[in-house]
Amino acid sequence: xxxxxxxxxxxxxSILLTFALVQVLVLVGILDSFYEITIATICINIILAVxxxxxxxxxxxxxxxxxxxxxxxxxxxxxxxxxxxxxxxxLLGLLAGALAATVVGILIGIPTLRLKGDYLAIATLGMAExxxxxxxxxxxxxxxxxxxGIPRYANWLWLYFFTVMAIVIINNFLKSSPGRxxxxxxxxxxxxxxxxxxTTKYKVIAFAVGAFFAGLAGGLYxxxxxxxxPDLFGFMKSVDILVIVVLGGLGSLTGSVIAAILxxxxxxxxxxxxxxxxxxxxxLLVVIMIFRPQGLMGSKEINDLLKFRFGKKEEKIE
Amino acid sequence: xxxxxxxxxxxxxxxxxxxxIALGYTxxxxxxxxxxFAHGDIYMIGAYIGFAxxxxxxxxxxxxxxxxxxxxxxxxxxxxxIAYRPLRNASRIAVLITAIGMSFFLEYTMMFFVGAEVRSxxxxxxxxxxxxxxxxxxxxxxxxxxxxxxxxxxxxxxVHKTKTxxxxxAVSVDKEAAQLMGINVNTTISFTFAIGSAFAxxxxxxxxxxxxxxxxxxxxxPGLKAFVxxxxxxxxxxxxxxxxxxxxxxxxTLISGYGNSMYRDAAVFALLxxxxxxxxxxxxxxNTREKV
Numbered sequence: 001x002x003x004x005x006x007x008x009x010x011x012x013x014s015i016l017l018t019f020a021l022v023q024v025l026v027l028v029g030i031l032d033s034f035y036e037i038t039i040a041t042i043c044i045n046i047i048l049a050v051x052x053x054x055x056x057x058x059x060x061x062x063x064x065x066x067x068x069x070x071x072x073x074x075x076x077x078x079x080x081x082x083x084x085x086x087x088x089x090x091l092l093g094l095l096a097g098a099l100a101a102t103v104v105g106i107l108i109g110i111p112t113l114r115l116k117g118d119y120l121a122i123a124t125l126g127m128a129e130x131x132x133x134x135x136x137x138x139x140x141x142x143x144x145x146x147x148x149g150i151p152r153y154a155n156w157l158w159l160y161f162f163t164v165m166a167i168v169i170i171n172n173f174l175k176s177s178p179g180r181x182x183x184x185x186x187x188x189x190x191x192x193x194x195x196x197x198x199t200t201k202y203k204v205i206a207f208a209v210g211a212f213f214a215g216l217a218g219g220l221y222x223x224x225x226x227x228x229x230p231d232l233f234g235f236m237k238s239v240d241i242l243v244i245v246v247l248g249g250l251g252s253l254t255g256s257v258i259a260a261i262l263x264x265x266x267x268x269x270x271x272x273x274x275x276x277x278x279x280x281x282x283x284l285l286v287v288i289m290i291f292r293p294q295g296l297m298g299s300k301e302i303n304d305l306l307k308f309r310f311g312k313k314e315e316k317i318e
Numbered sequence: 319x320x321x322x323x324x325x326x327x328x329x330x331x332x333x334x335x336x337x338x339i340a341l342g343y344t345x346x347x348x349x350x351x352x353x354x355f356a357h358g359d360i361y362m363i364g365a366y367i368g369f370a371x372x373x374x375x376x377x378x379x380x381x382x383x384x385x386x387x388x389x390x391x392x393x394x395x396x397x398x399x400i401a402y403r404p405l406r407n408a409s410r411i412a413v414l415i416t417a418i419g420m421s422f423f424l425e426y427t428m429m430f431f432v433g434a435e436v437r438s439x440x441x442x443x444x445x446x447x448x449x450x451x452x453x454x455x456x457x458x459x460x461x462x463x464x465x466x467x468x469x470x471x472x473x474x475x476x477v478h479k480t481k482t483x484x485x486x487x488a489v490s491v492d493k494e495a496a497q498l499m500g501i502n503v504n505t506t507i508s509f510t511f512a513i514g515s516a517f518a519x520x521x522x523x524x525x526x527x528x529x530x531x532x533x534x535x536x537x538x539x540p541g542l543k544a545f546v547x548x549x550x551x552x553x554x555x556x557x558x559x560x561x562x563x564x565x566x567x568x569x570x571t572l573i574s575g576y577g578n579s580m581y582r583d584a585a586v587f588a589l590l591x592x593x594x595x596x597x598x599x600x601x602x603x604x605n606t607r608e609k610v
Binding site: 062111112115117119121122125127130133134136137235243250275276278281293294 | 416420430590
């Protein structure tokens with residue numbers, strides 16, 4: 001098996017190029033600290049959206065509780081990195097947070113993933129609310145006041161690294177056998193089951209991978225913004241993530257990335273109009289859904305679009 | 319024992335409010351399979367209409383209630399026409415996102431116009447209380463329960479004894495078949511939204527009286543809890559929503575009264591998850607067979 005194919009080199013090249021471009025813009029000073037926050041938010045939102053897309057877009061399991069997993073990752077990472085104040089502590093916290101979210105994801109997934117459609121959505125929503133209330137009442141999380149002064153190790157480099165990692169891992173997962181099983185479940189659960197796919201198992205796997213990356217994003221959030229309170233991870237946060245996923249297109253990783261960037265820019269742009277910000281956001285949401293209910297990308301990836309263009313040319317050459 | 323009964327009394331009055339909201343949820347879900355997230359915000363707007371009417375025009379409880387219901391009816395039907403009707407054949411998740419968008423729109427438009435601060439509701443009912451042994455029941459609670467019961471009886475009448483009600487039931491069973499029988503599906507759906515929104519408006523006024531404070535984001539939590547109530551009773555089932563609402567209300571007051579009120583919301587959702595796992599169709603829901 002060749003790993004250094006032309007395609008992979010192209011991908012690697014564009015990853016490094018994007019990084020270099022943003023890095024140069026930051027160093028030159030065109031992107032000041034205000035925009036850096038926007039970029040950080042976009043990175044975290046990409047991880048969240050891509051992981052939720054795996055659950056909702058590719059496996060077809062409608063989850064409204066992604067913020068719950070994010071909050072687990074955030075709190076675990078914050079607590080560990082506050083005890084161990086080194087980069088190692090931060091990375092350990094990230095990993096521990098993501099794993100904690102995975103464990104909770106599996107524990108919750110096994111009973112609730114038997115449910116379908118709206119019932120699952122409501123069950124996951126309830127689960128996220130329970131997690132929030134628990135954090136609100138625990139001693140170690142400092143209740144409603146929240147945690148302050150979390151050591152800030154997450155920077156643009158780490159954020160970019162983990163964002164790329166999340167996209168690559170989830171993309172590769174989808175191309176693997178379990179990933180194909182997940183897509184089969186979305187297309188038709190009964191047909192998938194009769195083809196011998198253990199639907200519960202693959203649903204739980206997708207849920208666990210989704211929870212892992214949500215936890216990771218939470219840890220990065222905690223470290224970058226060095227302040228946490230349970231209210232940050234309410235129902236609204238889950239909805240925010242879902243909006244990115246649906247806007248980008250269910251079943252399109254490219255779409256999730258584009259939508260996360262687009263919404264991040266819109267939010268930053270509207271920052272100066274605080275009063276009408278949410279109104280514009282809401283109207284935009286409704287209008288996009290009415291005129292393009294399948295989302296910006298539908299279920300197409302960037303490769304599909306490129307193939308379409310190049311495909312025609314190649315025919316001519318042949 | 320007296321304290322227990324007192325909590326039950328409080329729970330019934332809170333539960334009747336939840337039941338009124340849950341009815342709208344369950345009817346709309348029953349007919350177009352949409353979790354109408356904007357429903358909780360229609361209830362918020364009902365509360366504000368009631369507030370405006372009683373503060374600026376000196377009208378009493380019943381005119382305020384009726385005006386709020388009428389206002390919410392118009393609002394609900396308009397929302398359905400503008401936002402949900404173009405998506406009748408789109409995927410359900412797209413409609414759901416639209417509903418969430420509508421919910422944000424109502425919340426933040428209200429915030430833009432009336433400000434984010436909490437307002438206290440005018441006293442439109444006397445504070446008189448009755449003692450039954452050691453149990454206190456005040457006039458407000460009596461009004462709340464009586465209004466809720468009257469509206470529910472009215473709803474039962476509409477759904478089971480009128481032609482429109484029959485059409486509603488028919489559309490919720492099978493949209494295409496209903497259309498073939500000459501039922502105007504769009505009108506029927508609009509009518510369902512009208513009734514559901516009117517009930518939410520009534521609940522808004524009642525909750526303003528009960529809690530004595532309103533703010534633009536007040537619809538979120540009760541909206542979700544009312545949905546839990548609807549699922550608890552069996553979604554799409556009207557008596558189920560009533561029982562679910564009362565159940566959730568009583569449970570909440572009992573937890574606040576005896577345990578830690580911080581865990582009140584968590585308990586509601588924990589109950590939801592347990593119900594969904596043990597009996598996904600809810601208490602009174604019908605079992606539907608999965609067909610290929």
